[in-house]
Amino acid sequence: MQLIETAPHEFAAHFLFGSAGLAPFFACNRRIKDGDGSQQATFEYDGETWLVSLSYRDSGLAHPGAQLPTGTTFQLEEMREFDLHVSSADDPIGERSFHAHIAPRWQGMQSKNGNEISIPEDLGEGVNFHVQGSNIEFTEYQPLIRKAMSAVGISSGYFRELHEFSTILDAERYVRVHKESSGPIHSRDGPITQLGHLLEHDRVGRRKLVQYDSDERGRQQPGYYHTATLGPRRVREAFPEHQLPKEVKHYYAKEAASLDSDRSIAHPKVGVSYQKSFWKEQLSAADIEQLTVELEETLFSVLAEAGLPVRPGAANYVEDAYFEKSESDRDRTIIKLDFTRIKHRQESVVIKHITDGLAPTAWDALNVLVTDGGEVSPKDIAEEADRHPGSVRRALDQIPELVEREYGSVSLRSKYIADLVHDAVSEAKEATKRAAEAGAKAMEAAERGVDKTTSAFIAWAAKHDVDVQDREGGPLRLDFGTVDDIRRQLREGYDLWISADMPPERYRMANVRYEEEVESGLNYIDTTETKAFVADAWRLLD
Template sequence: MTVYVETAPHEFTANFLFNDRGLFPFFATDRRVKRGGGSALTTFSYDDEEWQARLSYQESGLENPGDTTPQGTRFDIETMREYRLNVRSLGDPVGQRKFNVHLTPRWPGMKSKGGAEIPVPEGLGEGVNLRLSGANIEFDEYLPLIRCAFGAVGIQPGYFSEPHPYSNVQDAERYVRLHREVSGPIHARDGPIARLGHLLENDRSGYRKVVQNDQTERGEPLPGYYHTVTLGQERIQEAMPSHELPKEIKHYYARKAFPNDHPLSHPKLGASYQVNRWDGKIGVSDEDLEQLSRELDETVLSTLANSQIDLRPGANTYITDAFFSASESDRDRELVEFNTTRIKQNQESVVIKHIADGLSPVEWESLEMLVTDGGNVSPNKIAEQYGRHPDSVRRALDRIDDLVDRSYDDVSLRSSYTGDLVHNAVENARYATRRATEAAAKAIEAAERGLDEKTSAFVAWAATHGININERNDGMTLRLGRLDRDNHRREVRRILREGLRLWEQANRDPAIYRSGNYRYWYEELEHDLHSIDADLVTKTVCGPVWKTIR
């Protein structure tokens, strides 16, 4: 097994629901607090570590159900309260290895004091919810610690034996602390955080978000101060197909300034679970917590690997702090490679296909506006900008649906990387047009001086009709400009015959001209030419198709 550095747990938030004993845990907690005069404080030992537990109460916003709950359970509590159990490690010198439990009752039909119904999962029945928020404790240690802590303050640990399947994790993070001299590749412009956000950008199908902040709250410049990329389930699976959970990858420094020789003056690299970025959930069973820990662990390791940072523990790479030991891991982990290369190649191939096949004027105009407007426009706005009919724009967008994401009134490029490729194509097309115009001007100038007059006439003819000519060893391609809707067939005959005449007058081989590839457009519809003779016929198609004239 390859040896990797061991990541450390950081934040963790979860809802532990218990219904095996109904409301008994709530009633028992109420009695214990009253017996202790409003609180209870004690210590206990867990896994050779000393802990302190403090039980207290707070006023409740829940409506008292009266003598009985809607299910008929006797309710002898006059004043509604909720309860807090604060647990912290006594062996932690910085006081940050701890958790807090907020215990509230649950029963179907429960309401707030204002009369609003409180959602209770269907099928849960009566029970309690333990909302836990902690830090710097392994995820699978929280439940044993909950039992020990409640037992220590005088409440039966058996009440918290088996969490209900509706229990769920809300937040979790694992991290490593890196030496500030080696972490640069992670937050660099071509580093994994930027590349994942850049290549997987999509604000309408799935979710991604990139934050790149190189300035502290004090206004001081600090490269990599807070760089994150957040990927929803769809996006994370494009980067890491074996993973399921949505995550945030972040490189960040402590908000407080520390001396250079202090461990906290060096940045963290963390991966955290993002519960709001999918419709699923991760529970608190052993299997779920193992998956959670594994995916976060592998995401951190993969980010390091994609930054070419050594994954083995080393003093020049990793910095030990109170909770991260920079030690070798005994976990069986596989290194998961980010598929940014595959994603990049897929996006390139899509753009290249459309550029090679040719784009209609409406498609060009739509892409150009998406690039220049940042990719957040409507078909109507594109139509208004270029004097098109909105239906023409929508049909054009349908033909390039693998370049864009769209709903009826909202269009965006699939990613900023696609946007860069399209932008380059648009610029190249503009440059090609400028080159053709310059070539035509030079040809006319040459003709005026009596130089190569016949060649100049052919080039001038192409420039006049907006024809792009590409002649190679294996043949030639002529792209005709936009033609009038009513007379396009007659125009094609006239223009191509005129071109053939000028081509022959320039002493060029007519067979090359006749066997070339030709395309013309009117409105948003493409027409393939099957003949340039008197019996010219055209075929209207809905997508780019090249035909060779024989």
């Protein structure tokens, strides 16, 4: 299938070079001296002209003296670091560029305030390029560094091989969608919202769904800034083969609300970015291919879920200086976002625990989690529920599919699970209330001299919230409300009625009202609705 080419946007990385030790760092210092404080040059790369400048800055590193701890003679009289700026001369907007902060690395190095700086154990000496750029293909940064350094008189051979501890910090790929077509992406039931609701934590502190529909000046702009951020485990729920934490984004430029539709930036970007802060691992710079695959597959899947075509040239997209509606030469997969599967799995987890029966302490914990709006710890739950902290922790260990424990806090695993648990807790409270009312009514009946069998029927009706209207001169009326199995419940009541030595025919001729969930009747929509029924009891009993 022909897929549209996505555009690279933001990128940041630490490129660590160690094969030549500190030679490239000393070379930067020599060229700065030769150029009286800076160097400028131009070079050609892949048919495009680029501008490069090399300058220096004061360093926050402590001067090591005449010799490094590694034994290397240190040739700088004052401690410096360097700045490399590279930009496309052919880019009229000026946003196709990158900056690299160049700093030395050696074992035992310290900051000016005396703190030791962590260096990979297998790196004796080297240089680190902290790269930040935009609108450049991810794989082109290292070749551009080599060409740029060569252009200012420093050997490109120093930068052929990245050290294994080189890491990617940020990366985003995007397409620009016509604003008349982007609504399904950020709508209430669109993929960004569904990813956020089904896969987010329920606690304050690391909320993963952001929805702003007005800009910084208060102007209404639906979909102005909508994001859903997924940690690694959440990502795998939606994309089983993916590993990297990501943020899915729909966003406009700051001034989009005041721009005419013929301007490309009046239309939103839809992008997917790597989120380093959402996991403890590091993404190696050698894994750029994996990064690109995951970002693009996520982006295509979100677009497809919203009903947008992902083919080149589609009218739903708007070209800009860096995004063209061209055909991609990369092989990608569109992964179906099966929200129904995710929802059903979460429903089944809740149903399993509820139907299996929960310990009272677990019920107390869930009750606190669904009613408390802040950060909650096991200790907080114990104090709120008047339980021992140890028993709360043991109870939480029994429901790992429902709750997530991290850094001493507890949260429900998703907002959807929170809604399901809230309903279950509410139902449990209502059932307890009905049971208490049933007991009270049974005691009241006993005090009135009603025998035990009759009071058992009264208690049953109260427990199951059955409205019994038995007026003299009229038919018996039983209103069951919403039920799962009317025949079973009606039979239970009949057996208790007979045990109380009541007239069987009066029950059998009763007018029965109830509600049941039935399929909607639309064969292309998998949903149900509640429908009311009225019947004679004998028809349901026979």
